[in-house]
Amino acid sequence: MEPVLEQALNLPLLLEQLRGEDGLALLLLQLFPLFLVVELPLTLVVVLGVLRWWIREQTLPPRRSLYRPRVSCLITCYSEGADVRKTLETLCEQTYPGEIELIPVVDGAAANQHTLAAVRGFELREEWRRTRRVRPIAKWQRGGRVSSLNAGLSMSTGSIVMALDGDTSFDNTMVSAMVRHFEDPNVPAVAGSLRIRNTWTSLATALQAVEYLISIQMAKTGLSEWNLVNNISGAFGAFRREIIEQLGGWDTHSAEDLDITLRIKSYFGRHRQLRIPFEPRAIGHTDGPTSMVGLLKQRLRWDGDLLFLYARKHSGSIAPRLMGWPNFLMTVISGLFIQVVLPFIIVGYTAITAITLPWPTVLALSVLVYVVYLVVLSLQFLLMLLLVSERPQQDVRLIPILPLFPIAMLLIRCWSAVAILNELWRRSHEESSMAPWWVLRRATRF
Template sequence: MPEWMSTIRYILTEILGSLQFSPRMILLLLPMLLLMEVPLMALTLTGILKWFARQVPKSSDLPLSRGCPKVSCIITCYGEGEAIRSTILTLKEQLYRGHLEIIAVIDGANANAHTYQAALNCIAEFQGCETRNLVLLPKWQRGGRVSTLNAGLSAATGEIVMNADGDTSFDNNMIDEIVACFDDPDVPAVGGALRVRNLRDGLLTRMQGIEYMISMQGGKTGLSEWNLINNISGAFGAFRRDFLRQIGGWDTHTAEDLDLTVRIKHYLKRHPKLKIGFAPRAIGHTDAPADLMTLANQRLRWDGDLLFLYLRKHKLSLTPRILGWKTFLFTLVYGVAQNVVLPLLVMGYSWWLVFSYPGQFVTALMLCLYLVYLFLTLVNFLVFLLAISERPKTDLRMLPWLCLYPVYTLLMRLWCAVALLNEIFRRGHEESSMAPWWVLKRGNKF
């Protein structure tokens, strides 16, 4: 027998032996796996299969939507510089046959003159375009992301309003895919799928690329089939303009995208037919953090905001009387328990395991868990590849990198615990880079 096969056999024997002499470890691990991960995976996969079964081949020269309403695209610009040109032009070049209004709102235009000038240079590209117009809206003093979005909303004249980050580019069928979801009159909001544009920048961007495929594009596709989508991304989402204005637009504080999604869900009990949609084939491309420090700061904000929104700002609305039982139970289990409570338990459990058992046993147990999560990752990835992916040959190249993804998710979950503690003890949402300090200070305290 080759040496590498003997090594694998020895490791597997150690794993099984360690678990045999300590069966209470299985009792500790299985409830976490069975109560959290497996039901969510089953819910997502059945939703994906339900969505896939509805898909029928469509001719590329026909519009997906029954109508072509005017669409206003609000681009939030701050310090993107020349990158804003790519965003504006990918919107201009959409195949959509209806009218498209592109509103570029430059926050702090005095300090970001380079970005403002790059947007100005795009005006010439729209000469002679009957169904495309570019509106530049400079905000000379910086007011933050929320004020930028609301300024764009006040200027929007389209029936559908879409928000996009200044560094996001789009496939040219994106608007068609988004607008088709609004054929259903009960859909007030639709999320779009985001992909990592700078996949080849390093290991971290590849891991985030897999995360965006499985968790964001694949996960939201499945959950939207049960009307349980957790968040409409702030980098790429669309809304009925009148509905968005009626509920007050975007609100101050951080994580304005999740906040808006939660506020929309407040209407589900009173209007049970209301649906939050998701368009898996409406693709936006964004740059993910390529270095560890940038990624850590991003997740410090993202994960800490979950605790702020669920347990501080919207804690009084976390009730079936407002959300309805289905949305309430899902939010309680997978919004609060999985994203707020579980990371803290995982951190505490990991430290307890390290200090309570020999290193050999801990290593064997971690290898066993790694194999379980690797299997779950492979299943999720293959379902995404076969059922959802619009570019499967390109995505297939990520297959060799899946072996590192369980390690990445564990590290991100441990860092999530740090972000939660930062929010608990330091109120991290008040240190957001999404708005100036004086704007955050004037917001309501929770």
Template sequence: MDIIYVFYQHILVILSNPKDLFISVFTIAVLIEAPYTVFIFLGVLFAYFKQISSVTKREPYFPKVSCVITAYSEGADILFTLKTLEEQLYKGHIEVLILIDGADVNKETLDVAMKYKRNFRPNNRRSLKVIPKLHRGGHASSSNLGFNLSTGDIVIMLDGDTSVDNDMISNMVQQFADPNVVGCSGTLRVRNIKENLITRMQGVEYMLGIHMSRIGLASINSINNVSGAFGAFRKSFMKKTTRWRNGSAEDLDLTLRLQSYFKRHKHLKVVHSQDSIAHTDVPKTVWQLIKQRMRWDGDIYFIYIRRHLKKLLPKYLGWRTFFVTVFSGLFFHAVQPIIIVTSLVYSIFVFPIHVIIPVYILVYFYYLGINVFLFITFILLVSERKKQDLAMWYVLPFMPIYSIFLKFVATAAILSEFFIKTHRDSSMAPTWVNKKVK
């Protein structure tokens, strides 16, 4: 009882002193990334030893696969996707469906797709369909139409400018040899990583922040997002349960609804295939990056808070998925950025310069240490392109600054969504669709 009393008195002292409160909240918000990093490391380590200790044996499993490509204004960039799908080594049947949203105004994209189809040689294991949508309905609309028209047992969703390795389908399909797997995320790499420092930092972020996180979360069956740019689903399960809902961040929305089945059906899984690799271009300028992340981070707030807050409960998700969703999703993307940004701005006006500069330097080296640790882990245990990835080592000193910059962007995005509901202006769907989104 004495310990509880002392702790209670300590809390009262902190709450009565704004400076102490600031230091405590800021310290917790920053240091909480350390245990999460350890968790990701342990998940990656588990996946690595599981991989090297098991006998490499592929199931003779070759179901029909439908690749649904959602395109809008990509133009000639859709050739990245079409050509790499045509070069797949998969022995089973591959059906490719490319949906051109707003084909009446996207003549270039439609013309490129039709020209490719005319030169395409179908056979008993490869087929291609071009589906023009004359009036734009948005990304979710294209995904649903493509899914409904597909005839494969496994449906792989791809964006119109996403290229893939030639063994992508072979590796992805193997995950579905387990009948309990209903969804699978893949590895997204940055195709234009060598363009400039901005694309290089995003490339490292994709390696350490997205790819490794999914490996770690997959180890406890808690994948937080099956990307709309690259993900696969078992059609028989999806037909009976759910589809993509209109609006922004429809991939995150779908993943949360898939996870809602896990409490009642504990055998179901959403997995990650780290050797199923796709490549995408990322923003090349600071302004393009800000616009992209404003949409991403605002959408996260919209999905977690506006649309699914009442469903983020253990009785719907189960305790494990609930904890991971709240911690890795809601806290890290919607709460922590605001705490850190507010604390940094507050410190400038409250503390003298000789106090805050050492703190900022300490925070910088803290984040640098996390990035170096994850980078070494990635190179040793994850990377399938070690020489290429190792060449990005010199980007690491920039990553702490990049991370803090993104937290400022995330804070602006969350506040914008909170006050003016910016998801209604999403570029992922036309205005008439966004206005109907709830």
């Protein structure tokens, strides 16, 4: 392994060798560190951001504010059943002293009677009545997530609107942590952090728990410092009412969360002072798919939708003129390159390596790649535990899962390639389960 690493650092020698007989094999070998060249800077951006955030958190004096706008929580419910009550209860339990308006929107209520019954049966405790209101909406005909959000928006009265999932429960400091950011008039939206609620149900959920910690809680904390948050999660985001009304609400397609993030971001070029913070202290707990098959199905949807959003729907709006240079580069690198192009490079590289090189070399190379990724992951995890996590004692128990994580990620990345091809050829976003066909049929085609 040693000579390979040495060669990688010696560029003139490398080029000379590439012209040699084993050129192709060497090229493939050299391609591998290039991933690190793209991924490492990104990781570095995140780590530096986290450090900056941590230092700021430690040094800032505690804030006391009288800014207490009314918050409307739009809770999209479908077939969650009694789980919705947990969501409503945790929202009522918020320590936020201002008013919170809960608007559970039951989509397809005629078919989802048990969810509707759970929502209607929810009663406010005496001590909540002063500052909490529940105003359920039953949409008898199914219209999809977007229609639920827009219906809820039209019925809501708060100046801050949160889009939340019916199967996500929240820490009791969530609303106050999120609302704090809106005191700055330049904040149009705030992204919240998501954790996996059913961590120990299966190996798949434990792996997702690690993934959420690294790629949401830690990564977004770091990116947020540089105003580079890539997505306001659909299960948990907060918006200033004016901005959503300015945008005309959510738009009919799948991945409405990334869509609205990109639409907000397209103001960044003209209004450079705007920023979308990520709040790592606002935690939502959501249920991840419990089986590997379920997880892959979910990613088939997510990753396919990603290509649809970046390449089809928003191909025009990904421009430095609209988003500003930093966000443009970020979207191109982390969005387009890492999430769309990289899976194909990985699949292609793995395939060619396996075909052209003898298997001991393949094995050795795989071990090397694995070790490198594991080391990077472990460092990230350690940083996350020490600086970002608000539940370090709980998260430390995930360490035994870490050795499996790079393998799972490789699998998921390869799967991304399938998802992207699925979208390219089959326009998979048009068969999304997030909205019924009679809604999608009417949507603008991209």
